[in-house]
Amino acid sequence: MDAGVKSSADAIFSYIESLDRRPEEIEYVINTHGHFGHAGGNGIFAERAEPKFFAYSLDRKIIENLEYQERIRPAGKCASKIHRGRWR
Secondary structure, three states: OOOOOHHHHHHHHHHHHHOOOOHHHOOEEEEOOOOHHHHOOHHHHHHHOOOEEEEOHHHHHHHHOHHHHHHHOOOHHHHHHOOOOOOO
């Protein structure tokens, strides 16, 4: 699954809990592409669940380096939707 934007994490975690599962059980996050709307919540997932992250190799630099992402694909006001915490 994609991590979505940082503000979607609570909704995703609530849905997981509604399935009688815990967000900490998430083992993998698959970012379908490097756009912040799909990878902007990675940091929250990393802090809560510590999953392994997967993405297309050419999107890795975009996902891991938010300053680079802003240079090549400016998010404007949407930048506030990206969690800038730990991501591995």
